[in-house]
Amino acid sequence: MSNQALVHIEHLTRYYSLTCAVSDVSFDLAKGEVLGFLGPNGAGKSSTMQMITGNLAPNAGQICIAGIDLLDQPKRAKQQIGYLPEQPPVYRELTVDEYLYYCARLNRIPRGNIAAAVTTAKDRCGLGDVGRRLIGNLSKGYQQRVGIAQAIIHNPAVVILDEPTVGLDPIQIREIRALICELGKEHGIILSTHILPEVQATCNRVQIIHHGKLVFADSTAGMEQQLNANSLIVAFNNAPDIDSLLQVSGVDHAEQLADGRIRIHYSDTDPAEALAEASVSRHWRLCELAPERRTLEQIFIELTCSETPLREDAA
Amino acid sequence: MVATIAARELRSLFLSPLAWSILAVTLFILAYLFLSQIEAYITLQPRLAALDGAPGVADIVVAPLFADAAVVLLLITPLVTMRVLSEERRNRTLSLLFSAPVTMTEIVVGKYLGVLSFFLILLGLLALMPLSLLAGTELDLGKLAAGMLGLILVVAAFAAIGVYMSSLTEQPTVAAVTTFGLLLLLWIIDWAGNGQLDGDNALAYLSMLRHYEPLLKGLFNSADVAYYLLLIVLFLGFSIRRLDATRLQP
Numbered sequence: 056m057s058n059q060a061l062v063h064i065e066h067l068t069r070y071y072s073l074t075c076a077v078s079d080v081s082f083d084l085a086k087g088e089v090l091g092f093l094g095p096n097g098a099g100k101s102s103t104m105q106m107i108t109g110n111l112a113p114n115a116g117q118i119c120i121a122g123i124d125l126l127d128q129p130k131r132a133k134q135q136i137g138y139l140p141e142q143p144p145v146y147r148e149l150t151v152d153e154y155l156y157y158c159a160r161l162n163r164i165p166r167g168n169i170a171a172a173v174t175t176a177k178d179r180c181g182l183g184d185v186g187r188r189l190i191g192n193l194s195k196g197y198q199q200r201v202g203i204a205q206a207i208i209h210n211p212a213v214v215i216l217d218e219p220t221v222g223l224d225p226i227q228i229r230e231i232r233a234l235i236c237e238l239g240k241e242h243g244i245i246l247s248t249h250i251l252p253e254v255q256a257t258c259n260r261v262q263i264i265h266h267g268k269l270v271f272a273d274s275t276a277g278m279e280q281q282l283n284a285n286s287l288i289v290a291f292n293n294a295p296d297i298d299s300l301l302q303v304s305g306v307d308h309a310e311q312l313a314d315g316r317i318r319i320h321y322s323d324t325d326p327a328e329a330l331a332e333a334s335v336s337r338h339w340r341l342c343e344l345a346p347e348r349r350t351l352e353q354i355f356i357e358l359t360c361s362e363t364p365l366r367e368d369a370a
Numbered sequence: 371m372v373a374t375i376a377a378r379e380l381r382s383l384f385l386s387p388l389a390w391s392i393l394a395v396t397l398f399i400l401a402y403l404f405l406s407q408i409e410a411y412i413t414l415q416p417r418l419a420a421l422d423g424a425p426g427v428a429d430i431v432v433a434p435l436f437a438d439a440a441v442v443l444l445l446i447t448p449l450v451t452m453r454v455l456s457e458e459r460r461n462r463t464l465s466l467l468f469s470a471p472v473t474m475t476e477i478v479v480g481k482y483l484g485v486l487s488f489f490l491i492l493l494g495l496l497a498l499m500p501l502s503l504l505a506g507t508e509l510d511l512g513k514l515a516a517g518m519l520g521l522i523l524v525v526a527a528f529a530a531i532g533v534y535m536s537s538l539t540e541q542p543t544v545a546a547v548t549t550f551g552l553l554l555l556l557w558i559i560d561w562a563g564n565g566q567l568d569g570d571n572a573l574a575y576l577s578m579l580r581h582y583e584p585l586l587k588g589l590f591n592s593a594d595v596a597y598y599l600l601l602i603v604l605f606l607g608f609s610i611r612r613l614d615a616t617r618l619q620p
Contacts (some may be wrong), residue, residue, distance in 0.1 A: 161466070
């Protein structure tokens with residue numbers, strides 16, 4: 056067991072009667088990492104998060120939070136965790152201040168530090184001017200922020216957020232993402248989502264879970280590499296035939312697309328420059344040249360759709 | 371930690387109109403009963419004066435008042451305890467407690483003490499009624515204390531059963547109905563033994579009423595107190611087990 060890992064998970068498995076919700080999931084989270092947890096509905100994201108936070112007991116496996124075994128010493132381990140479930144766990148009849156005060160007490164913050172902790176958490180989540188309002192009267196977005204404030208109030212080592220930006224407006228989403236990036240500097244963060252650009256915007260590691268198994272785990276940088284599809288999309292006002300395009304250095308293969316554009320595949324050197332030169336000298340009148348990138352969506356769909364029959368065989 | 375949870379529970383109770391209306395209605399009914407007992411005492415007084423060693427105010431006013439209060443509390447306990455855990459489950463706020471560094475025991479005991487303090491407030495207000503008689507007459511304070519202790523034990527047992535029933539379901543109304551059913555059953559369970567000699571069968575021993583009556587007469591029997599304490603510990607233990615089982619749900 057490595058001591059530097061904030062979260063260390065080994066062979067985590069959970070069954071719901073006979074259905075296997077999470078199967079043999081292992082990973083580590085280090086300080087300063089923001090781990091994005093992706094997966095279709097029912098893939099086991101929430102179950103995994105519930106197990107890490109002690110809301111659900113695993114059938115097998117080990118969970119260590121900051122080097123403390125969650126199942127052996129739940130009290131000590133839970134002090135290091137802040138958790139925002141899918142539905143923010145707020146009491147509608149309390150005001151924001153009362154609620155955060157209660158959460159601070161629950162997380163054993165010494166009495167003298169509570170006021171400061173509540174103020175900090177409110178500032179970080181943009182709740183400064185709603186402190187005296189009833190949570191039940193706040194909009195969904197604000198309730199979500201109260202949920203996040205609750206998760207970070209005791210300054211935990213690990214913050215676990217289950218779909219933190221659901222129900223927020225675009226500006227709030229940007230603020231929350233900025234908050235997550237900022238928190239990521241000092242804490243370890245696990246966040247689940249099915250909004251893929253969010254992962255690209257906030258996370259530095261990505262894991263895709265499908266049918267309870269990890270099917271993809273990489274750093275965002277490594278993922279970017281995968282996203283480069285080694286192809287260009289070009290369009291000409293005076294289009295040459297495919298053969299003359301193939302003569303341009305670096306072009307491996309070219310195909311005519313239905314909308315008049317041409318897709319050019321290459322392997323080593325990017326032929327963009329050569330194409331532009333050729334276009335000028337041969338009067339092809341280049342009007343569009345764009346590198347084609349696979350989106351995270353495509354990877355996601357490839358992984359989650361193609362795997363389906365295989366997994367069902369295995370089950 | 372227990373105190374934090376209990377304080378929030380009590381506070382939430384008083385933030386809803388439920389607690390206030392329960393207090394108002396219950397105290398109104400109990401005050402009516404109290405006044406009618408005083409009325410009865412006043413009519414009896416001339417005859418009592420002639421008797422040697424006649425029953426006093428504590429026997430004629432306080433004992434029947436507390437006996438009726440237990441029945442009234444049997445009716446309202448389910449309404450107070452029904453939402454304790456079931457609402458947390460329903461609103462998905464239970465995960466706040468589960469992911470905080472608190473044990474299941476602290477959660478259950480905190481919730482229980484929160485509800486119990488509500489009842490203690492109610493009983494405190496009720497105690498003021500007989501105490502007000504001190505202004506005009508003598509009162510057997512020992513009997514009053516024994517009766518009060520009995521009432522507190524009865525309500526504490528009611529609340530423990532209510533908390534357990536609330537831990538079983540997501541629906542507060544289901545929790546209320548089942549709590550009421552179980553309380554009533556435990557109250558009247560000795561009726562089955564009515565054909566036999568008084569009080570010597572197991573069913574009679576289970577009855578909460580049988581353990582309450584001696585205390586009303588001013589008879590402090592440690593077996594009766596132990597009965598209530600056992601009942602409380604048993605049902606709180608069940609609730610802790612039950613809450614633990616939500617993590618293990620199959």
